[in-house]
Every structure is written in C-alpha cells, then in structure tokens.
Amino acid sequence: MQEQLIQRAITVLENNFQKGGFTIPSKGLYPFQWKWDSGFIALGFAHYNMKRAKKEIETLLDAQWENGFIPHIIFHTDSDTYFPGPDFHQSSLHPQASKKVRSTGMTQPPVFGFILQKLYEIAEDKEDILKFIRTHIDKVYDNHVYFYENRDINDEGLVYIYHNWESGTDNSPMWDDIWETMNPPEYTFERRDTSHVDPAQRPSKREYDHYLYIIDIAKKYLYDDTKIAEHSPFLVQDPLFNAILIKSNSALIQLYKVLGGNEDKLSYLNEQQIKSKKTLNDKLYNDELGAYVHYDLRKNMQIPYISSSSFSPLFSGAPDKEKAERLVNTMMTKFGDEDRYLCASFDPTHERFDPRKYWRGPVWINLNWMLYNGLKNYGYQEIADRVKNDSLQLIEKYGFFEYFDSRKSNPDSENSGYGGDNFSWSAALLIDFLKEKT
Ligand code: GLC
Numbered sequence: 333m334q335e336q337l338i339q340r341a342i343t344v345l346e347n348n349f350q351k352g353g354f355t356i357p358s359k360g361l362y363p364f365q366w367k368w369d370s371g372f373i374a375l376g377f378a379h380y381n382m383k384r385a386k387k388e389i390e391t392l393l394d395a396q397w398e399n400g401f402i403p404h405i406i407f408h409t410d411s412d413t414y415f416p417g418p419d420f421h422q423s424s425l426h427p428q429a430s431k432k433v434r435s436t437g438m439t440q441p442p443v444f445g446f447i448l449q450k451l452y453e454i455a456e457d458k459e460d461i462l463k464f465i466r467t468h469i470d471k472v473y474d475n476h477v478y479f480y481e482n483r484d485i486n487d488e489g490l491v492y493i494y495h496n497w498e499s500g501t502d503n504s505p506m507w508d509d510i511w512e513t514m515n516p517p518e519y520t521f522e523r524r525d526t527s528h529v530d531p532a533q534r535p536s537k538r539e540y541d542h543y544l545y546i547i548d549i550a551k552k553y554l555y556d557d558t559k560i561a562e563h564s565p566f567l568v569q570d571p572l573f574n575a576i577l578i579k580s581n582s583a584l585i586q587l588y589k590v591l592g593g594n595e596d597k598l599s600y601l602n603e604q605q606i607k608s609k610k611t612l613n614d615k616l617y618n619d620e621l622g623a624y625v626h627y628d629l630r631k632n633m634q635i636p637y638i639s640s641s642s643f644s645p646l647f648s649g650a651p652d653k654e655k656a657e658r659l660v661n662t663m664m665t666k667f668g669d670e671d672r673y674l675c676a677s678f679d680p681t682h683e684r685f686d687p688r689k690y691w692r693g694p695v696w697i698n699l700n701w702m703l704y705n706g707l708k709n710y711g712y713q714e715i716a717d718r719v720k721n722d723s724l725q726l727i728e729k730y731g732f733f734e735y736f737d738s739r740k741s742n743p744d745s746e747n748s749g750y751g752g753d754n755f756s757w758s759a760a761l762l763i764d765f766l767k768e769k770t
Pocket of ligand 1: 362
C-alpha cells in the first residue's frame, strides 16, 4: 500500500518536472518555478533521485539576484495560463535583478538551509552531497544576509514581508484588517486561476486588487527595500517566515561546521540567531492566546489571530519547553477536535474560518510537515503522529491535492481535495513522510 502511494507520488513529480531542470507546483494553475515549493520538491526527489534534487535547487539558486535576494517565482518559460506574469511584475526595475531570467520582485520563506541539511542526512554518498553543498551553501547564506541587512529594519533579528504572497499563506484572514486600511483601484485583468479551480476555493477579485496594488507600489520604488519599508501599506513580521529563517540558520551553522572553516560566516549566523530567537519570543508570542502571532509594522501592533503559522516556531526550536507546552495546548484545544483533520490553516473557532477556502481554513501538507517535525523534536510524538497520519489519510483518500477540507465529514462535497490536483509538494512530502527512518 505504502509502496503504491510512493509510486503515485513519484509519477506526480515526474509529470511536473520540466525540461529546463525545474518542477512546477501544478499543471495549468502554477506553470513556473516557485521558491519554497522548489525546496520541498527537492526533498521528495532526494529519496529516489538525488541528481534531480540537486538540479532543482541549482536551477532555483541560479535565479538569485546580485544582492542575495531570491524571487518567489522564476518565469523560466512563457505561459498564458497564469496571471500576474512577468510583464506585470517587471522585476528588472531593480538594478540588481537577475539578467538571466525573469522573475517576480518579491520572495518566499527561506527553506533552502534546512533543505540542504535534509539532503545531507538522506544522501548515501556523503562525499558527493558535501561537494554539492560546498558549491551552493554560500548562495543560501547570502540570501540570509540579504534578509538581515535589508529587511530587519529595527535591527532586532526579525525580517519583514511586504506582500501577502511572500508569506506563502496567500489569503489568510490575518491580512483582512490590513486590506481594510487600503483602497486600491479596481484593476481590469483576466484571472487565470479561476479557470482551473472553483472560485469558491480561491481569493476574491477584490482581494486580488489589493495584491496587485502592493506590487504597483513596489514597482514605483523600483523594488527598493528601504523605500518599500517606508511606503508599503503591507509590512508584517510573520512567525512562519521567521521560524523558517531560524531553522535554516541552524542548518547552515551545522553544515558550515561539517565543511570546516568559514569562521566569519559562523559568527555572523550565530549572532543573528541569538537575536532572532529572542525577538521571536519577545515580540511575536502572545501570552493571552498561548500562540505566536503576526506583527503589523504599520500599526505597530500584533495581529491577534491564530493560524497554523502560529505553531510553526516549534519547527524552529526557538520556544522553551513552557512555551512549547502552551502552544500544543492551544493547538489541541482550538484545532484538535476529533471531527477535524490536523491542522487547519486558520483558527476553526473564529468567525473568519472557512474550511474550503485556500489559506482560510483548509489543511496544507507543507505546514503539516513542519508541524510534524517540530512536535516530534519537542517530544510530542503522539500528536505528531496524528498530524502525519491525517496528512497521509487525506492524500490516500482524495489524491495529491493542493489543500484539503479540514472537516472529517464534509457536507459540501464528496471530494475534500481542493485547488490544484497532482500538486508537487503534497507528493514530495508524502514521500518524505513515508521514507522516514523511525
Ligand atoms: C499558492 C500558495 C503558495 C505556493 C504557490 C505555488 O500561491 O499559497 O504558498 O507557493 O501557490 O504552489
């Protein structure tokens, strides 16, 4: 049974692999290379085709800008199934943008540190993988330096995102209060996503107006980080983004130690890491809620809602035992009902929760993968196993979807798998779940 599932997952990945040496998240809906998708996809490949895993990472890192920035979408090819494409983003406005490939001018969570470490653990030929890591690790390091030097405006170890697409959790209810502070123009454009997926499962047209408007502001300032920090109506410190940065810092530190030398980089990373962990705990933890929350840098206040991102610091290792215990309690009290799959992307007890709509309630496999590993590292094996088994069950029952209804009995539909089908990271992370050495 497990072998069959793995074979099906491999077929998904093979079908999404492109001649240019990268893998698309899902045919039609997402026809390019996405930053954090690529990391998870490489992890899936690593279990059966290390050469392919290396290629995925190499292609992604090759799109890095001169200032260390790595974009969220790399437009290797033309496609008319996606909007907004390269002509809208115009990333070449930035003087240090890649001259080789077109891309967006925004980024996504920095997963490559911990992905390189996973590859090192999985690889049978350690010498070969170390050679690969030695060649590429500095690019990942430069990406971290880019974040700390350009997006940590208070020099406190937390980096900002200026667009909801940078978070990876595109239409989270978290952003609703920010949209209320804005009044973007009504854009005229042809949505492409809703020709692939039921509109009930995607963001609204008005939400898209906000998304496009922030990009227009960034373009007006030629994607200059300092100016964006001054003028973007959206400026947020995201617990998920920063938890991933911290996890990847730890991974880079460990890998540089294995490689030897690199004292200057080690001390830079160690210094940032101490600050990042401290401020994540001081500024993003909400004691009343018993969870980490987002921080709105425009209003200078926490955004007091709980989402699956609230628990992601478990993955980073930053919470102490007491905070970890509170987090797990909050998760189980609010998200852990027996009639729900773990882990909904937004607080099921909140009025903004919607079990069908994208990041407003459905279960996502990449968040589950991070939560599983975090829970396991803190010794919550039973709950970790529930997260893993729920993920496997959802895929086995419904297929390799992008996201899943978080209700176990779903009155709306027979199929609780939503969004893109044959979705790459659902396949890749299923492989990692099933190949785990316990
Ligand atoms: C959606 C997701 C984002 C992902 C992208 C490609 O935009 O919200 O996290 O990277 O699709 O799969």
